[in-house]
Amino acid sequence: MADTGQLLYFADPMCSWCWGFAPVINRIAAALDDTLPVQVVLGGLAPGATEPLSAPTKIEFRHYWEEVGRKTGQPFDFGFFERDAFVYDTEPACRAVATVRRLNPGVTLRYLTRLHEAFHAEGANVTDPWVLRALAAEVGVDGDEFATCVDQVETHEVTRADFALSRELGVRGFPTLLLIGAEQPCVVTQGYKTYDEVTASLSDMFDDG
Numbered sequence: 001m002a003d004t005g006q007l008l009y010f011a012d013p014m015c016s017w018c019w020g021f022a023p024v025i026n027r028i029a030a031a032l033d034d035t036l037p038v039q040v041v042l043g044g045l046a047p048g049a050t051e052p053l054s055a056p057t058k059i060e061f062r063h064y065w066e067e068v069g070r071k072t073g074q075p076f077d078f079g080f081f082e083r084d085a086f087v088y089d090t091e092p093a094c095r096a097v098a099t100v101r102r103l104n105p106g107v108t109l110r111y112l113t114r115l116h117e118a119f120h121a122e123g124a125n126v127t128d129p130w131v132l133r134a135l136a137a138e139v140g141v142d143g144d145e146f147a148t149c150v151d152q153v154e155t156h157e158v159t160r161a162d163f164a165l166s167r168e169l170g171v172r173g174f175p176t177l178l179l180i181g182a183e184q185p186c187v188v189t190q191g192y193k194t195y196d197e198v199t200a201s202l203s204d205m206f207d208d209g
Contacts, residue, residue: 005181007038007188010171012045013093013115013126016064017192020072021175022113024195029109031199036179040108042098043174044163047091052084065120071192077123089127091159093119096132098159099150100141107139114139179205 009025011018029038053061058081065076080086093115101108114135118124124131129150136146149155169178169185177188177198188201 008178010041010043010176011174012043014090015045015174016068018175019116019120020068020074042094042162043166045090049089075121079123093126095159111139
């Protein structure tokens with residue numbers, strides 16, 4: 001396959017459907033390698049939230065997690081819903097991914113996947129700076145460098161720029177995968193699809209081109 005552009009992967013570290021899609025996007029990235037690189041863009045599912053999750057919201061979230069688990073086979077730790085006063089602010093985790101992207105772009109998708117796993121399957125609090133730092137170290141990013149970079153003005157700006165790009169391109173849900181080339185961005189998937197469905201969509205786009 002010739003170099004035909006780039007895949008923009010819009011995701012949020014605390015999005016359950018993105019966790020469900022993680023094996024798919026990682027397989028896609030490995031299969032396409034340098035031919036059609038995957039660029040992670042932080043969508044910002046609920047950045048800046050300040051109120052703890054209410055009981056009705058917990059019920060709604062649990063429904064999503066159960067549905068994702070049934071459809072994708074991905075594991076979930078439902079002990080999360082026993083927490084009191086948890087604020088579902090996705091900005092710190094998004095900014096952590098932006099930090100890793102600045103320091104070591106090659107492990108960005110790996111780090112995003114690790115955050116998904118830690119939050120959804122292990123019950124980790126990925127709003128905690130120390131947790132985010134420890135997980136970055138797991139993928140080979142120096143903890144001290146991470147701690148310095150994550151709070152830099154430039155990192156905040158990069159994170160906000162990702163959120164703005166999502167809005168600019170009309171991304172309203174996650175996961176979303178867009179093919180960027182010479183023409184207008186093409187939607188590969190909005191929402192969860194299997195590996196076979198994604199590759200079929202890409203093949204159709206290349207055949208049409």
